[in-house]
Amino acid sequence: xxxxxxxxxxxxLKGSIVGSVLQKITAPEQLEVANESxxxxxxxxxxxxxxxxxxxxxxxxNEDISIHPGENRAFIKVKNADLAMSQILALFAPPAxxxxxxxxxxxxxxxxxEMGNGVxxxxxxxxxxxxxxxxxxxxxxxxxxLDESTIGKNTVxxxxxxxxxxxxxxxxCIIHPNATIGADGFGFRPCAERGLVKIPQIGNVIxxxxxxxxxxxxxxxxxxxxxxxxxxxxxxxxVQIGHNSKLGRFCIMAGNSxxxxxVTLGNGVIIGGSASIKDHTTIGDGAIVGAGSGVxxxxxxxxxxxxxxxxxxxxxLKQWAILKRLVNDSKK
Numbered sequence: 001x002x003x004x005x006x007x008x009x010x011x012x013l014k015g016s017i018v019g020s021v022l023q024k025i026t027a028p029e030q031l032e033v034a035n036e037s038x039x040x041x042x043x044x045x046x047x048x049x050x051x052x053x054x055x056x057x058x059x060x061x062n063e064d065i066s067i068h069p070g071e072n073r074a075f076i077k078v079k080n081a082d083l084a085m086s087q088i089l090a091l092f093a094p095p096a097x098x099x100x101x102x103x104x105x106x107x108x109x110x111x112x113x114e115m116g117n118g119v120x121x122x123x124x125x126x127x128x129x130x131x132x133x134x135x136x137x138x139x140x141x142x143x144x145x146l147d148e149s150t151i152g153k154n155t156v157x158x159x160x161x162x163x164x165x166x167x168x169x170x171x172x173c174i175i176h177p178n179a180t181i182g183a184d185g186f187g188f189r190p191c192a193e194r195g196l197v198k199i200p201q202i203g204n205v206i207x208x209x210x211x212x213x214x215x216x217x218x219x220x221x222x223x224x225x226x227x228x229x230x231x232x233x234x235x236x237x238x239v240q241i242g243h244n245s246k247l248g249r250f251c252i253m254a255g256n257s258x259x260x261x262x263v264t265l266g267n268g269v270i271i272g273g274s275a276s277i278k279d280h281t282t283i284g285d286g287a288i289v290g291a292g293s294g295v296x297x298x299x300x301x302x303x304x305x306x307x308x309x310x311x312x313x314x315x316x317l318k319q320w321a322i323l324k325r326l327v328n329d330s331k332k
Contacts, residue, residue: 001026002092006058009039010076012091013060013084019074021057028088031056039088043081060084097140104141116153134171149182152209164221170209170231179213181205185220185227185243185261199223201243208232214239214255223261230267242279254291266301275310290316 003024010017029038031047034056042048042061051059051067061075069075078084103109104123113127116135121127123141131145134153145151145163152171157163161175164182175181187199203222207229213219214237219227222244230249235241240258248267253259257271260279265271269283272291283289284301294308306316 003037004091006074006076009058009088009091012087013076013078015060015076015078015084017074017076019069021072021074023057025058028085028092029056031059041081041085041088043085060088096138099138122159128165146182158215165204167205167207167221169207170211172210173207174212176213176215176217176237178216180218181207181213182221183218185223187223187243187261203227203244205229208249211235217241220261236273248285 003026005024006017006021009025023037025039026037029040031040031050031054034040034054036055036057038056039058039060040054040056042051042059042065045066048065048067058074058076060081061077062081063077063079065075065077099120099122102120104121106123107121107125109121109127110129110131112129114132116133118136119133121139125139125141125143127145128147130148132150134151134155136154137151138156140157140159142159143157143161146165148166149163150168151157152169152173154171155169155173157175158177160178162180163169167182182205184201187201188196189199191197201221201223203225205219205221206226208231210231211229211233213235216237217235217239219229219241220243221227225244227241227244228246230247230251232250233247235253236255238256239253242259242261242263244261245259245263247265248269250267251265251269253271254273256274257276259277262280263277264282266283266285266287268286270288271277272289272293274291275289275293275295277295281295281298283299286302287299288304289295289310290304290306290313292308293306293310295305295310299305304313305311306313
């Protein structure tokens with residue numbers, strides 16, 4: 001079991017220590033359930049009151065904290081406790097699953113596949129013709145990568161993922177279990193003679209560098225050209241991205257949200273959980289769509305939208321306040 005002194009942890013965080021603790025720290029834990037040998041975090045002033053009842057001996061806190069640690073306890077003050085938390089979690093993280101051999105003998109790898117140095121492929125994988133795997137890429141068991149796809153350097157693909165033909169994934173990406181990259185877009189047209197006629201989806205998916213795709217998320221291939229995710233995008237679990245959508249850099253989509261076809265997101269757009277975006281909609285740089293909202297039209301850069309249908313946040317809050325008053329008045 002890993003353990004560190006207060007001073008060893010602070011050597012990594014480069015913060016300032018307030019108080020004193022002699023015992024070693026064995027794990028990070030949330031305030032409510034931490035014990036005397038664990039370190040916790042206070043990233044918001046509203047959680048300061050929980051420190052008095054917590055058993056944690058050490059907490060990483062923001063510099064503006066208004067309480068003191070108390071006897072035989074300590075704070076490590078930093079500029080941003082949430083970012084420092086990521087360093088602590090990395091410090092205590094257990095090792096990744098073990099590969100006893102770099103290329104498992106049950107993996108089916110076409111003879112035309114190009115593999116860089118340090119590639120690891122787990123049991124039961126299928127890697128099709130003319131696939132290119134960048135150096136130090138890790139592919140966990142039971143992944144399927146179909147013809148002519150490319151995977152960049154240092155990318156991790158977890159079990160159950162399917163990457164369809166001709167899709168391209170950048171460097172330093174993480175694809176979580178059972179994600180599907182490059183499935184057909186949802187394209188059908190009514191026909192008097194044949195009912196619903198399928199529209200072929202002949203494009204692909206292009207994913208930039210340092211992108212993370214959550215478990216069970218689906219990114220559909222383009223109908224004509226490419227569905228594109230820019231560098232640094234972070235996609236939560238159970239997210240749907242429709243065909244020919246284009247995401248700028250560093251976009252965030254929370255769980256159960258979805259883009260219909262041909263949606264364009266600027267750089268730094270945030271889509272809240274369970275929000276839905278109509279097809280052929282453009283959302284400008286830095287805009288925010290609140291959880292559960294329904295977007296039916298374009299959104300200018302920097303706007304925050306709420307509601308169904310979504311309107312500017314301040315207007316939505318006014319509408320909700322009026323409705324609440326009407327309901328209360330009707331009960332009198």
